[in-house]
Amino acid sequence: MWSMITRQFMTGIVTLLVVITLTFVLLRLLPGGPFDQERALPPAIKANMEARYHLNEPLWAQYGYYLSNLVRGDLGPSYKFKSRNVSDIVADATGISARIGLIALIAGTAAGLFLGALAGIVRNRFWDGLLTFIGVSSISTPSFIFGGCLVLLFALTLRWFPAATLSSPKHYVLPILTLSLVPFSYAFLLIRTTVREMRHQQFVQIKRSFGLDEGRIALRHILRNSLLPLVSILGPITAAIITGSFAVEFIFAVPGLGKHFVTAVSNRDYTLVMGITIVYSVALILFNTLTDIVYGYLDPRFRESTKASE
Amino acid sequence: MTMSLEVALTEQELAAQASGSKRVGKNRSWLASKIFWSALVLVLMAFLALFGPLFAPDPTLINPEAPTLSPFKTSADGVFHFFGTDDLGRDLFSRIAVGAQISLLIGLATALVSVLIGTLYGTVAAYFEGRADTLMMRVIDVIYSLPSLMIVILFSVFLGRNIASLVLALSLFSWPDTARIIRGQVLQLKREEFVEAYHSLGGGAIRLALRHLIPNLTGLIILTATITVPRAILTESTLSFIGLGVEPPLSSWGTLASEGWQLVRVAPHLLLFPALMIFITMVALNLLGDALRDHFDPKTKNRSSH
DSSP, rough: OHHHHHHHHHHHHHHHHHHHHHHHHHHHHHSSSSOOSSSOOOOHHHHHHHHHTTSSSSSSHHHHHHHHHTTOOOOOOSSSSSSSSSSHHHHHHHHHHHHHHHHHHHHHHHHHHHHHHHHHHOHHHHHHHHHHHHHHHHHSOOOOHHHHHIIIIIIIIIOOOOOOOSSSHHHHHHHHHHHHHHHHHHHHHHHHHHHOOOOHHHHHHHHHHHTHHHHHHIIIIIIHHHHHHHHTHHHHHHHHHHHHHHHHHHHOOSSSSHHHHHHHHHHHHHHHHHHHHHHHHHHHHHHHHHHHHHHHHOOHHHHHHHHOOO | OOOOHHHHHHHHHHHHHHTTOOOOSHHHHHHHHHHHHHHHHHHHHHHHHHHHHHHHTTTTTTOSSSTTTOTTOOOTTEEETOOBBBBOOOOOHHHHHHHHHHHHHHHHHHHHHHHHHHHHHHHHHHHHHHHHHHHHHHHHHHHHHHHHHHHHHHHHHHHOOOOOHHHHHHHHHHHHHHHHHHHHHHEEEHHHHHHHHHHHHTTTTEEEEEIIHHHHHHHHHHHHHHHHHHHHHHHHHHHHTTTOSSOOTOOOOHHHHHHHHTTTTTTTTTHHHHHHHHHHHHHHHHHHHHHHHOOOOOHHHHTOOO
């Protein structure tokens, strides 16, 4: 178990280095700098600005500065918002994105788990058809389409919920609903497949032959064993929520990480782009590691095999 | 590890088949009709992309007399607009047909590139096994834990926001899925009797790969290609929606949806029609992938191909 966590941790470090290096190189190779504006700055001022941010030094030196600051937890100054540094902006935005993301993760997964298990168990043709339709539609709908339609229906037509920003609890409903679509569809499809397969497995057949009723078999035996695969896709769900957050924050004008990333890319705000990329990478690595630990803990086969090898 | 849901499902299915567990319900005729209908929808979409522009008004024709016309209306100059017009009076149906070319092209090209790289990578990893395999899979683990959308954005901005650069950037994150599935299958094939027989007869490695392994993988390759296309279309349309996809004058379905979103209060059909096209295509592709996954049984394939 410990050896696996260490291995996971090492992969995380390597991944983080790859992310930092890749974004750094890509950003510096991009045509145009952060101080290229429509009206050209006087050369002296531009030179001074570049000197202040070390932009006049060779690439490897800039990389060195960046890494050494990073180790101290300093993401550097924002090139665009001169009064704030990247760490502050990223901290604010992370709070917002994480709040919406976590609620959506829990709500979506729970709903998907419930309906997916139901879809795996029902034998009635009508219900099976309906639930399958819901599942396939949910995986086939991009977040921006779902969010756009929700706004059109609930904000512009029915006027039940506000359409944008996050100024009151009511404002959170539509963004969270939109973002929970992805965890819902992932959990739904995976649980449905697992429950279906489980139904035919030997131990379930045996329980059935003992005369246990179907409802009890479903709850106590099938569902419990189906949770394992769900844990294993926690990483992909997190990744998908990150992807979804771009569309959701764009639609609902939420000042989260995704929104800042898009503006920072067009502003060529190198340090801000790097900062957000690093935060998202750390979140992904964290969830992947967590997945593996929980998985290792839950799966008895896994526990046995690692114990034997230690 | 982060992989796509599709890979998780496929690996689960393959493992179940390998362990000889019962085939999951679903009779053949239901499967066949699923494949038929989704394939039909996709063929229609392809027709729309290829021949739609021939029968519709010029998509670049600006008509200031007929801005944001509702669907099924005829403009003052006598042109019938099936899906209505946008804010500049351009015919929405024509724009959607041209958008179909771009969206479908990006999806298919990404699948092609990913399948080529992924199959090669997966086969090589499984063929050598041991240390080389472990190292190659570690590379995939690292790619899986990269924040893909952000790196795709940076790559496409860096390479210029055109079709080729988007395909390249999208492939960067979709080939590992193929590689993973193919590797698992090749590892299993290597333990089959016919491969052992081939080795004992003194057959060479390249010939083995070309003559026996690759043909045995055809079904799985088609399956992985099918699950790559909707993912690529999804990512591309999301990028275009937030304004970081293909650059004008090119406009994919995502671009059209984005333009529609700006005008959603005035003319919701500008958002709804592109959204509907994306949705229908995605449903068809996902159903097809699902059906192929159900239908596809590597065991029976092995028996029949030699």
